[in-house]
Amino acid sequence: MSEDGDARPWERIQELTELGDREALEAAVEELPPGEAARVVSRLESEIQSRLLAILDPEIAAELVELIPEAQAASLIEQLSPEDAAPIVAEMSSDEQADLIGALEESDAEALLAAMDPEAASDARLLASYPSDVAGGLMVTEYLAYPISACVADVLADMREHAERYAGYEVQYAYVLDEGSPRGVLRLRDLLLAPGSRRVEELMVRDPLTVPDDMSVDGLADFFDAHDFFGVPVVDEASALVGIVRRHDVEEALAERHGADYLKSQGIVGGEELRTMSMLTRSRRRLSWLSINVVLNVIAAGVIAVYQDTLSSVIALAVFLPIISDMSGCSGNQAVAVSMRELALGLVKPVDAMRVWGKELGVGLLNGLVLGGLIAAAALAWQGNPYLGLVAGGALAVNTVVAVSIGGTVPLLLKRLGVDPALASGPILTTVTDMCGFFLLLSFATLMLPRLASA
Amino acid sequence: MSEDGDARPWERIQELTELGDREALEAAVEELPPGEAARVVSRLESEIQSRLLAILDPEIAAELVELIPEAQAASLIEQLSPEDAAPIVAEMSSDEQADLIGALEESDAEALLAAMDPEAASDARLLASYPSDVAGGLMVTEYLAYPISACVADVLADMREHAERYAGYEVQYAYVLDEGSPRGVLRLRDLLLAPGSRRVEELMVRDPLTVPDDMSVDGLADFFDAHDFFGVPVVDEASALVGIVRRHDVEEALAERHGADYLKSQGIVGGEELRTMSMLTRSRRRLSWLSINVVLNVIAAGVIAVYQDTLSSVIALAVFLPIISDMSGCSGNQAVAVSMRELALGLVKPVDAMRVWGKELGVGLLNGLVLGGLIAAAALAWQGNPYLGLVAGGALAVNTVVAVSIGGTVPLLLKRLGVDPALASGPILTTVTDMCGFFLLLSFATLMLPRLASA
Numbered sequence: 084m085s086e087d088g089d090a091r092p093w094e095r096i097q098e099l100t101e102l103g104d105r106e107a108l109e110a111a112v113e114e115l116p117p118g119e120a121a122r123v124v125s126r127l128e129s130e131i132q133s134r135l136l137a138i139l140d141p142e143i144a145a146e147l148v149e150l151i152p153e154a155q156a157a158s159l160i161e162q163l164s165p166e167d168a169a170p171i172v173a174e175m176s177s178d179e180q181a182d183l184i185g186a187l188e189e190s191d192a193e194a195l196l197a198a199m200d201p202e203a204a205s206d207a208r209l210l211a212s213y214p215s216d217v218a219g220g221l222m223v224t225e226y227l228a229y230p231i232s233a234c235v236a237d238v239l240a241d242m243r244e245h246a247e248r249y250a251g252y253e254v255q256y257a258y259v260l261d262e263g264s265p266r267g268v269l270r271l272r273d274l275l276l277a278p279g280s281r282r283v284e285e286l287m288v289r290d291p292l293t294v295p296d297d298m299s300v301d302g303l304a305d306f307f308d309a310h311d312f313f314g315v316p317v318v319d320e321a322s323a324l325v326g327i328v329r330r331h332d333v334e335e336a337l338a339e340r341h342g343a344d345y346l347k348s349q350g351i352v353g354g355e356e357l358r359t360m361s362m363l364t365r366s367r368r369r370l371s372w373l374s375i376n377v378v379l380n381v382i383a384a385g386v387i388a389v390y391q392d393t394l395s396s397v398i399a400l401a402v403f404l405p406i407i408s409d410m411s412g413c414s415g416n417q418a419v420a421v422s423m424r425e426l427a428l429g430l431v432k433p434v435d436a437m438r439v440w441g442k443e444l445g446v447g448l449l450n451g452l453v454l455g456g457l458i459a460a461a462a463l464a465w466q467g468n469p470y471l472g473l474v475a476g477g478a479l480a481v482n483t484v485v486a487v488s489i490g491g492t493v494p495l496l497l498k499r500l501g502v503d504p505a506l507a508s509g510p511i512l513t514t515v516t517d518m519c520g521f522f523l524l525l526s527f528a529t530l531m532l533p534r535l536a537s538a
Numbered sequence: 539m540s541e542d543g544d545a546r547p548w549e550r551i552q553e554l555t556e557l558g559d560r561e562a563l564e565a566a567v568e569e570l571p572p573g574e575a576a577r578v579v580s581r582l583e584s585e586i587q588s589r590l591l592a593i594l595d596p597e598i599a600a601e602l603v604e605l606i607p608e609a610q611a612a613s614l615i616e617q618l619s620p621e622d623a624a625p626i627v628a629e630m631s632s633d634e635q636a637d638l639i640g641a642l643e644e645s646d647a648e649a650l651l652a653a654m655d656p657e658a659a660s661d662a663r664l665l666a667s668y669p670s671d672v673a674g675g676l677m678v679t680e681y682l683a684y685p686i687s688a689c690v691a692d693v694l695a696d697m698r699e700h701a702e703r704y705a706g707y708e709v710q711y712a713y714v715l716d717e718g719s720p721r722g723v724l725r726l727r728d729l730l731l732a733p734g735s736r737r738v739e740e741l742m743v744r745d746p747l748t749v750p751d752d753m754s755v756d757g758l759a760d761f762f763d764a765h766d767f768f769g770v771p772v773v774d775e776a777s778a779l780v781g782i783v784r785r786h787d788v789e790e791a792l793a794e795r796h797g798a799d800y801l802k803s804q805g806i807v808g809g810e811e812l813r814t815m816s817m818l819t820r821s822r823r824r825l826s827w828l829s830i831n832v833v834l835n836v837i838a839a840g841v842i843a844v845y846q847d848t849l850s851s852v853i854a855l856a857v858f859l860p861i862i863s864d865m866s867g868c869s870g871n872q873a874v875a876v877s878m879r880e881l882a883l884g885l886v887k888p889v890d891a892m893r894v895w896g897k898e899l900g901v902g903l904l905n906g907l908v909l910g911g912l913i914a915a916a917a918l919a920w921q922g923n924p925y926l927g928l929v930a931g932g933a934l935a936v937n938t939v940v941a942v943s944i945g946g947t948v949p950l951l952l953k954r955l956g957v958d959p960a961l962a963s964g965p966i967l968t969t970v971t972d973m974c975g976f977f978l979l980l981s982f983a984t985l986m987l988p989r990l991a992s993a
Contacts, residue, residue, distance in 0.1 A: 117764030118756065118884045125885055150763055152883050176766075243731055255710055255768075271726045276698055301573065308605055309572030311631075313710075313768075334789030341796035342879060348800070349875035350868055356876050357885060358897040366904040369872050373905060376868050377912050380861045387857045388920070394856050401849050401856040402842045405972065406835045408860040409867075413805055413831050417824050420804035421811050424797060428607050429573045430580055430812060442813040449821040450828060457832050465843070517860065 092119060093126040100127075100135045108135070109143050120150040124159070125359045133162045136171060145174035148183070154355045157186035165198035173203055177224040178332060181210035185220075209325070218303060218317045219296035221336055222326030226316075227257035229283055231266055236279035238269070255313045259287045263323035265316045267291060293318045296325055300340065303333045305429070344423070344505035350376075352506065379510055383517035390525035397535045399466055400528055403458070403475045407524055410454060410479060411486040411516040418443050418490030419508045426494060426504070433499035436492045447487035455480030470534040478524035486516045547574060548581040555582075555590045563590070564598050575605040579614070580814045588617045591626060600629035603638070609810045612641035620646075620653035628658055632679040633787060636665035640675075664780075673758060673772045674751035676791055677781030681771075682712035684738055686721055691734035693724070710768045714742045718778035720771045722746060748773045751780055755795065758788045760884070799878070799960035805831070807961065834965055838972035845980035852990045854921055855983055858913070858930045862979055865909060865934060866941040866971040873898050873945030874963045881949060881959070888954035891947045902942035910935030925989040933978035941971045 092115060099108040115123060124132060124147065136144045136159065148156045148171060160168050160183065172180055172195060184192050184207055192211070196204040206224055213219030227249065229238050238257065242249060257274075259267035267287025277286055293316045294306060306315065307330050314329040346355065350372040356365055387394070387404060394400055422439060425431040431439060459476025463469055490512050494504035497511075528535060547570060554563040570578060579587060579602065591599045591614065603611045603626060615623050615638060627635055627650060639647050639662055647666070651659040661679055668674030682704065684693050693712065697704060712729075714722035722742025732741055748771045749761060761770065762785045769784040801810065805827040811820055842849070842859060849855055877894060880886040886894060914931025918924055945967050949959035952966075983990055 116760070118760035121884050122886065146764075152885070239730060242727060246731075249727070271730065272697060272704075275694060275726065275730055276701075305571070305573035329786075331784075331786035331789050334786050334793060338789060338793040338796055341793055341800065342882065345796065345800050345803070346875050346879060348804075349871045351872055351875050351879075355879070357883075358876065358880065358894065359885075362897075362900040362904070366901045369869070369901065370905055370908055372872070373865065373868055373909055374912065377861075377865060377909055377916075380864050381913075381916050384857045384861050387860075388854075391853050391856075395850065395853045398846050398850040398853075399843075401846075401859060402839045404856060405842070405860045405863040405976075406832075406839050409835050409863065409968065409972070410828065410832060412864075413828055414824070416804045417806055417827070420801050420806050421813065424801060424806075424810070425813065427797065428812075429576050430607070430814075431577065439813065442817075445817040446821045446824065449817070450825055453825055454828060454832060457829065458836075461832075461836050513864065517864070521860075 091126075093123045096123060096135065097127055097131050100131050100138065103134075103138060105138050105140075108138055109140060112139065112143060112147060117150070120147060121152060121155070124151050125155060125357070129159075129162055132159055133167075136163060137167045141170035142174045144171045148172075149175060149179050152355065152357060153182055153186050155357055155359055156183055158360075160195070161187060161191045165194040168195050169198035172207075173199055177206065177210055177326075178221060180207050181213075181220065182215060184211040185215055213296065216300045216336060216340070217296065218294050218298040218328050219319075219325065221300070221303070221332045222296075222317045222328045223332070224326045225252045226324075226327045227252070228260050228265075228324060229257060229269075231259050231261045231284050233259075233283050234279065235274055235277050235281045235283065235286065238274060238283060239279065258291070258316055258324060259283050260324060263321070265291055265293055265318065265324045268316075291316060293322075293324075294328065295319075300333060300336045303328060304337060307333055341427075347503065347505040348419075348423075348509055350509070376510060379514040380517070383514050383521065386518050386521040387525065390521075390529065393525055393529045393532060396532060397471070397528060399462075399471060400474075400524065403462070403478075403524055404521060406458065407475075407479050407482060407520040408513075408517050410458075411482045411520050412513050414447070414450060414454070414483045415486035415490035415512045415516050416509070418447075418487040419494055419512060422491050422494040423504060423508070426498060431495065433495045436495040436499075439491045439495060440488055443487040443491035444484065447484040450487070451480035451483030454483055468535065470531050474527045474531055474535065475524065478520060478527055481523055482516060482520040485519050486512070489515055548578045551578060551590065552582055552586050555586050555593065558589075558593060560593050560595075563593055564595060567594065567598060567602060572605070575602060576607060576610070579606050580610060580812070584614075584617055587614055588622075591618060592622045596625040597629045599626045603627075604630060604634050607810065607812060608637055608641050610812055610814055611638055613815075615650070616642060616646045620649040623650050624653035627662075628654055632661065632665055632781075633676065635662050636668075636675065637670060639666040640670055668751065671755045671791060671795070672751065673749050673753040673783050674774075674780065676755070676758070676787045677751075677772045677783045678787070679781045680707045681779075681782045682707070683715050683720075683779060684712060684724075686714050686716045686739050688714075688738050689734065690729055690732050690736045690738065690741065693729060693738060694734065713746070713771055713779060714738050715779060718776070720746055720748055720773065720779050723771075746771060748777075748779075749783065750775075755788060755791045758783060759792060762788055796882075802958065802960040803874075803878075803964055805964070831965060834969040835972070838969050838976065841973050841976040842980065845976075845984065848980055848984045848987060851987060852926070852983060854917075854926060855929075855979065855990075858917070858933075858979055859976060861913065862930070862934050862937060862975040863968075863972050865913075866937045866975050867968050869902070869905060869909070869938045870941035870945035870967045870971050871964070873902075873942040874949055874967060877946050877949040878959060878963070881953060886950065888950045891950040891954075894946045894950060895943055898942040898946035899939065902939040905942070906935035906938030909938055923990065925986050929982045929986055929990065930979065933975060933982055936978055937971060937975040940974050941967070944970055 096111055099111055196208060257269040258265050267289050268291040269283055269287050273286055296317050296319050314327045316324050317326045317328055319325050352372050353368045455476035458479050459472035462472040462475045493511055494508050497504040497507050551566055554566055712724040713720050722744050723746040724738055724742050728741055751772050751774050769782045771779050772781045772783055774780050807827050808823045910931035913934050914927035917927040917930045948966055949963050952959040952962050
């Protein structure tokens, strides 16, 4: 576990920050391997982090802020004075800016916007006003647009004049507007081949597809699946162009949601947890989930308490309680995972629950027989009583069918009810399968009691 | 659960396929909402799926194949004769083509390549020869490249001549080659502003960044984090340009890996499971994971068997066995999820295991005290014996610390050992925490036996 063999690049950054040597610091930051920046920044003490950002040129500081996870970037910016933070945030691209501002505490966001250039602040305010998972929240406002009356020479003159500003844009198309609404798209390569006097109206591809600013990530993903575009113009209620959503913005948002769903399914709720956050925040968030599960566990275990007499007659049954609970959880979670995946891929909808159940039943019966057989064999080998094997194996077999039935269908039903399936499927599954599994094992055992107790 | 209220677009597609009405079928397919195509195709019987693809124009069939998940697309293409499949696959973009061919059975892939145009087949063979998670496997071979001796007019003439072919390219840059190696990049907008006699060598941005064809997805993600590029040229060992990796290809690959990691962490191993696959395949894959877990569960439960005497003296302990197993699993899985997330974000490396352990210890102690307190209170309320509360609560408190310690560090240690942490973290965690939890509960109880049994 020794780290002696590894470079500790944060030590050099820390040293240079303490010295306040701007030039050497900028060089050191630029030299960090790209995958290392987040790790290095998270290793610095928070006071050093603030001083580092204040020393760096705002453009370099902005690059660094864009490299680290949003939650960490937000707490870093909150540590700075609005005057130090504003020039850094101003250097970020419009979509990253909006995400960051959305992640700040409201009062910090207001102070930051007040310290920014008023025009930039109003743009940022507009973007930050959208939820982060709709077109308006994913779009960038860096795009080229020209009035429908322009000619090719006008476009070229504008591009020449603003070459420096446009250099940071990812330009593939230019949009042709009529009273703010997109009426056509110009491909740069078509401009290449046209005489300067040609009007853009004759050159453009007419009636471009647009998406509304409230279109969801899923809708956008479907859109880019169906259309081989690099980006799509976003329009507001009045059909005015407000920004561009690029294909990779949508891919990024989907990857983020996958990450968030994974965290939620494992019981990390209330947003991302990074180990740079305070222990109390991390503990509180994890407990909010764990304490619900304690209650559900106690309720499920209540079934065991009802059968204490059976248990005290055949104490060997206690060994099988956690096995049935764990194994049913495993089988059920597999079915949950396949349903979550099929929902994400658009292969099933809530209305398909019955069909999914049918598909799970077959697998559940087969796997239940195999798993039940394995447990029965283990029970027989251990206690030499075939009836104990029958009880434990039978309970696991039946409960496997129950577990895959619940696991396969609950995500769809939760989705229909508007409850987040990543969050709620797990606890519902384990509580029901635990109760059912304990009941099956102990009621089978009660029925078979004479043959079990005589072993 | 009735589906009567919902449209069943697959019924119409099925009807038209049976009629063999190509025009109506193409119209119906084009009219499918983009998010629906995968669901509709998966609802058709496999014989109808084959006939559908054979009837459609290859270009439309290719669009349909690109919309459905890779595993499903591969089995669809395998159902077709190589002669029917080849023109469809030829219409797909080079990266989708390579992914599909890589997902086919080897003999099917060979038959398909033999039926394709030799030049296209050799391109596809090259791309399919790369693993799907390195630059060579993610790149597209559709790009513009010109010799270093060309002038602007040459470039424009070529673009005019091949306008139709290039129309399907996502062109942002053109590459300038010297003996096959990239020497510069031309931005289309710079071409716009240059006179035709200008040599591209004077116009190009020199010494463009390139990535080797074996660069991993992680390396590419770091590259695109650090550079605001839309795409990057990929070079082989001889520094020759072999393709372009675009930012969204990398985002897509990361999203796919997230999906695969989620499935693996929930026990779906051996590749994606879709409910359109055969029941036996699905059952076999799930069992391969479940049967390992049965064995681990039986081993862990062996600890309980050792303490049968204690259990039969204090039968109430049996209620707490599954609670301690479940709750420790929950706490441990939270720590696993945070470590997996921090690994994915590049915030930690295997070498940080000790630091991660330190960060988990605090949270584990705090959460252990709270959860142990809750269970102690429940035990006291149920049995009125404070010693039972002390035993159960104490065991859960200590085991929570054990669980988060293992959960936080095991993914890092597995990563260092080259074992997939998404796959192995869960079973290792639950087995060790179960054994430890059962031991703690039952050994504490054995020590306290006089005070427990007298209750």
